[in-house]
Amino acid sequence: MALGPRCGAIRACRRVLERAFSLRKAHSIKDMENTLQLVRNIIPPLSSTKHKGQDGRIGVVGGCQEYTGAPYFAAISALKVGADLSHVFCASAAAPVIKAYSPELIVHPVLDSPNAVHEVEKWLPRLHALVVGPGLGRDDALLRNVQGILEVSKARDIPVVIDADGLWLVAQQPALIHGYRKAVLTPNHVEFSRLYDAVLRGPMDSDDSHGSVLRLSQALGNVTVVQKGERDILSNGQQVLVCSQEGSSRRCGGQGDLLSGSLGVLVHWALLAGPQKTNGSSPLLVAAFGACSLTRQCNHQAFQKHGACQIFNLSINWLPLRI
Ligand SMILES: NC(=O)C1=CN([C@@H]2O[C@H](COP(=O)(O)OP(=O)(O)OC[C@H]3O[C@@H](n4cnc5c(N)ncnc54)[C@H](OP(=O)(O)O)[C@@H]3O)[C@@H](O)[C@H]2O)[C@@H](O)CC1
Numbered sequence: 001m002a003l004g005p006r007c008g009a010i011r012a013c014r015r016v017l018e019r020a021f022s023l024r025k026a027h028s029i030k031d032m033e034n035t036l037q038l039v040r041n042i043i044p045p046l047s048s049t050k051h052k053g054q055d056g057r058i059g060v061v062g063g064c065q066e067y068t069g070a071p072y073f074a075a076i077s078a079l080k081v082g083a084d085l086s087h088v089f090c091a092s093a094a095a096p097v098i099k100a101y102s103p104e105l106i107v108h109p110v111l112d113s114p115n116a117v118h119e120v121e122k123w124l125p126r127l128h129a130l131v132v133g134p135g136l137g138r139d140d141a142l143l144r145n146v147q148g149i150l151e152v153s154k155a156r157d158i159p160v161v162i163d164a165d166g167l168w169l170v171a172q173q174p175a176l177i178h179g180y181r182k183a184v185l186t187p188n189h190v191e192f193s194r195l196y197d198a199v200l201r202g203p204m205d206s207d208d209s210h211g212s213v214l215r216l217s218q219a220l221g222n223v224t225v226v227q228k229g230e231r232d233i234l235s236n237g238q239q240v241l242v243c244s245q246e247g248s249s250r251r252c253g254g255q256g257d258l259l260s261g262s263l264g265v266l267v268h269w270a271l272l273a274g275p276q277k278t279n280g281s282s283p284l285l286v287a288a289f290g291a292c293s294l295t296r297q298c299n300h301q302a303f304q305k306h307g308a309c310q311i312f313n314l315s316i317n318w319l320p321l322r323i
């Protein structure tokens with residue numbers, strides 16, 4: 001009985017994905033349509049023969065005393081997109097708050113414990129992907145623990161989406177993810193400039209966004225980079241994709257968290273599907289394009305429905321995931 005509403009929500013979410021991917025608006029170029037078809041190909045079919053967990057067990061690493069919304073938005077988005085289980089590994093002060101937001105999330109108050117790396121590592125064999133950074137904050141002790149978590153995740157070949165303060169850590173230590181082909185970075189404008197400066201040791205050319213994203217990806221050893229903005233620009237150092245699907249002009253906090261959480265599950269689906277389903281294109285690029293497209297489409301639908309409503313802030317932006 002408890003599964004009913006959740007299955008309904010997932011089916012609804014899949015319908016939103018399907019609708020998002022069948023839109024032909026906004027800078028619609030043939031490449032964009034072709035890529036959306038590849039995104040459709042990686043979405044696993046629902047089936048009564050599957051067991052719980054098969055469609056994705058995602059871990060979000062983030063959440064501290066100040067920021068409890070960001071890890072919640074990322075983790076709940078993974079579920080709403082279609083993951084079966086969503087974990088949050090956060091600092092102890094954030095855990096009761098995040099638990100209270102939703103009984104659907106599994107919350108581990110471990111990030112500030114002396115055994116944080118071990119506490120997360122013991123879950124890794126059961127997780128398909130990690131989303132590192134939403135609401136993490138910049139406390140040195142937490143960042144040291146997250147460094148350890150990234151190292152053990154790489155050793156186990158777990159895909160990682162790195163966002164927000166996770167990108168702050170990578171800007172301090174690019175070697176942490178250099179050459180790790182299962183990493184996707186999702187910087188906003190400021191995070192991208194910071195990373196570019198740190199890795200390429202010079203300011204980016206603001207007249208050449210494509211080139212800048214391509215060069216940053218190459219300099220990081222072909223890690224996939226998603227530069228969010230008016231148009232999202234994605235590259236794995238070989239190919240550059242642009243997602244210009246119509247979004248909204250409302251720029252409230254948390255939209256990037258929806259993107260990184262959605263991407264966590266799409267990365268898992270894309271790697272499971274493999275290059276035959278993505279027609280030889282990089283599965284991670286296809287996943288990233290799907291997450292950008294979905295987030296922008298949700299922003300668009302929410303804005304259509306609620307306008308520039310200031311009261312509900314972010315909630316207006318993720319309502320479409322629940323229809
Ligand atoms: N509800 C929650 O819990 C949420 C928590 N969150 C968490 O907060 C933490 C910090 O993340 P963050 O993104 O605020 O980063 P940070 O480096 O402090 O930069 C902020 C400053 O950069 C600027 N700026 C930003 N974008 C820009 C642009 N496109 N173009 C130009 N400038 C731009 C802007 O500067 P200003 O305009 O104010 O001078 C802004 O004030 C992180 O853990 C994250 O996950 C969020 O996820 C939201 C929801």
Ligand SMILES: Nc1ncnc2c1ncn2[C@@H]1O[C@H](COP(=O)(O)OP(=O)(O)OP(=O)(O)O)[C@@H](O)[C@H]1O
Nearest residue numbers: 188228229230232247248253254255256257295296
């Ligand atoms: N100017 C814009 N026009 C339309 N969509 C945008 C614009 N800027 C960002 N977006 C979209 O909003 C989503 C989040 O991007 P944004 O740059 O706000 O991330 P962020 O700053 O990391 O957000 P968060 O507040 O969650 O940290 C992305 O899907 C992106 O495509």
Ligand SMILES: [Mg+2]
Nearest residue numbers: 164188256257
């Ligand atoms: Mg962000």
